[in-house]
Amino acid sequence: MVDDLVPAAAAGGRAASAPLLGRDTEPTLFELSEPGRSAWQLRTTGVPDLALEELVPEAHRRDSPVALAEVSERDLVGHFTRLSHRQFSVDLGAYPLGSCTMKYNPKICDAVAVLPGLADVHPAAPANCIQGWLELLVELEVALCEITGMAAATLQPAAGAAGELTGLLLMRAWFAAKGDVRRKVIIPDSAHGTNPASVTLGGFEVVTVPSDGRGCVDVEALYSVLDEDVAGIMLTNPNTLGLFEEDIRSIADAVHEVGGLLYYDGANLNAILGVVRPGDMGFDIVHLNLHKTFATPHGGGGPGAGPVAVSDRLAPFLPGPRPTRLGDASSPRFGWTTPERSIGRLHSWHGNALVLARALTYVLVHGNDGLRDVARLAVLNANWLRKRLSSSFDAPYDRPCMHECVLSASSLKRATGVKALDVAKRLLEEGFHSPTVYFPLIVDEALMIEPTETESLQTLEALAGALERIVAEAATPEGALAATEAPHLTPVRRVDEARAARHLVPTFDARPS
Numbered sequence: 031m032v033d034d035l036v037p038a039a040a041a042g043g044r045a046a047s048a049p050l051l052g053r054d055t056e057p058t059l060f061e062l063s064e065p066g067r068s069a070w071q072l073r074t075t076g077v078p079d080l081a082l083e084e085l086v087p088e089a090h091r092r093d094s095p096v097a098l099a100e101v102s103e104r105d106l107v108g109h110f111t112r113l114s115h116r117q118f119s120v121d122l123g124a125y126p127l128g129s130c131t132m133k134y135n136p137k138i139c140d141a142v143a144v145l146p147g148l149a150d151v152h153p154a155a156p157a158n159c160i161q162g163w164l165e166l167l168v169e170l171e172v173a174l175c176e177i178t179g180m181a182a183a184t185l186q187p188a189a190g191a192a193g194e195l196t197g198l199l200l201m202r203a204w205f206a207a208k209g210d211v212r213r214k215v216i217i218p219d220s221a222h223g224t225n226p227a228s229v230t231l232g233g234f235e236v237v238t239v240p241s242d243g244r245g246c247v248d249v250e251a252l253y254s255v256l257d258e259d260v261a262g263i264m265l266t267n268p269n270t271l272g273l274f275e276e277d278i279r280s281i282a283d284a285v286h287e288v289g290g291l292l293y294y295d296g297a298n299l300n301a302i303l304g305v306v307r308p309g310d311m312g313f314d315i316v317h318l319n320l321h322k323t324f325a326t327p328h329g330g331g332g333p334g335a336g337p338v339a340v341s342d343r344l345a346p347f348l349p350g351p352r353p354t355r356l357g358d359a360s361s362p363r364f365g366w367t368t369p370e371r372s373i374g375r376l377h378s379w380h381g382n383a384l385v386l387a388r389a390l391t392y393v394l395v396h397g398n399d400g401l402r403d404v405a406r407l408a409v410l411n412a413n414w415l416r417k418r419l420s421s422s423f424d425a426p427y428d429r430p431c432m433h434e435c436v437l438s439a440s441s442l443k444r445a446t447g448v449k450a451l452d453v454a455k456r457l458l459e460e461g462f463h464s465p466t467v468y469f470p471l472i473v474d475e476a477l478m479i480e481p482t483e484t485e486s487l488q489t490l491e492a493l494a495g496a497l498e499r500i501v502a503e504a505a506t507p508e509g510a511l512a513a514t515e516a517p518h519l520t521p522v523r524r525v526d527e528a529r530a531a532r533h534l535v536p537t538f539d540a541r542p543s
């Protein structure tokens with residue numbers, strides 16, 4: 031076997047060697063490329079090479095080989111390790127990015143996701159060869175239904191927004207089956223941006239309702255737009271101000287009264303795990319972000335998973351095929367079934383399956399009490415920060431919050447010129463990731479801080495101390511300047527976000543210039 035492995039050319043040449051501190055750029059792999067250099071190569075095993083010419087018709091063959099980067103394994107690993115040191119990550123420190131729930135993810139979830147019995151299974155394997163996988167998926171569905179108080183769930187959607195679209199397609203199918211045509215979906219003005227986007231994608235019209243002075247849905251305004259053209263309402267509870275919608279039962283009754291459905295944006299379930307359930311609040315459809323609450327690292331592109339759980343009456347419309355327990359309890363067998371009036375597939379195969387395995391691991395290692403502790407500590411941490419920071423920033427809604435608190439740098443900006451964005455950039459140099467800024471849109475100079483349950487009191491104190499220092503420094507002209515020009519020490523300073531959006535260049539020309 032060892033003879034079949036041809037070691038690559040030794041490392042060296044143009045490869046970057048110094049640690050990256052102070053460097054502005056890391057070369058791309060193409061710039062590190064040297065002709066003929068490679069990592070490891072597997073020699074043929076003696077089976078004659080299939081003649082490509084016989085397999086691929088001439089018209090479909092390339093004229094020249096693909097221009098791939100040629101680097102040794104050592105150069106390759108060095109490249110990605112250096113890049114990783116230019117990042118902030120959940121493994122490095124506190125990442126209080128409100129609404130995104132960037133918490134530390136237990137390593138046991140990684141260990142499970144690389145088990146060969148799970149990771150190496152072909153998605154097309156017949157059901158009788160993957161009974162364990164199917165049992166895992168069924169068990170996860172049961173757990174998520176128990177956590178949300180719903181009857182059945184689909185594990186297919188790839189992320190929160192995909193879950194939202196699934197939910198809206200379920201709404202459509204539900205009304206279509208009744209021959210009832212409805213056009214409108216109500217969304218509060220504090221909602222996450224994906225909500226109105228999903229409503230539009232799902233073929234409905236968005237009707238926005240304002241928030242009241244306490245940061246909750248203005249119930250009178252809601253009642254005034256309810257009629258029989260309303261397919262439903264999308265609510266986040268706790269909402270994106272981190273506040274619990276106390277009128278949820280009357281809202282649910284009023285929406286049901288006109289025949290509408292209630293959609294729960296459960297992207298952030300940290301606050302309520304094991305404490306209250308959307309199903310008990312009167313919701314009909316719930317999506318969860320397993321990549322936020324259930325321990326899959328996200329940011330930078332996923333993968334995620336946004337399962338959608340529904341009440342009994344919507345179960346026949348769920349996407350299929352679904353992993354299903356067949357037969358009786360004494361001889362459990364698992365297979366696939368497609369609900370009678372299924373809206374069809376929302377993802378190829380079974381969704382992002384290893385994210386699902388991580389989520390079940392997270393649920394099992396925590397158990398009931400552990401999940402409740404997640405919620406208790408997430409809420410405690412957010413309130414500790416809210417209290418501590420209310421003398422440094424404005425508190426637009428000064429009452430107990432759930433898993434995140436929304437503060438405002440409005441007064442700071444008026445007094446010193448230092449904006450929420452500057453505070454966020456300056457915080458990067460203090461060893462913390464920035465909080466979410468300028469969201470929710472209804473709060474001027476918003477700083478949305480979500481410490482999560484995974485941070486200790488010492489970390490919260492250090493984070494609060496850093497924010498207080500930034501505010502105190504802003505009182506002097508030098509301090510204010512330092513903030514408005516921050517960050518100074520990170521590998522990349524302020525990027526022009528508008529330029530990237532306006533002049534999108536998604537390709538890299540690998541040809542030598």
Ligand SMILES: *Cc1c(COP(=O)(O)O)cnc(C)c1O
Pocket residue numbers: 129130189190191192222224225266270295297298319334336
């Ligand atoms: C993150 C988030 C979403 C969208 O989830 P994605 O997985 O990013 O598509 C929707 N709603 C809320 C409240 C969120 O925080």
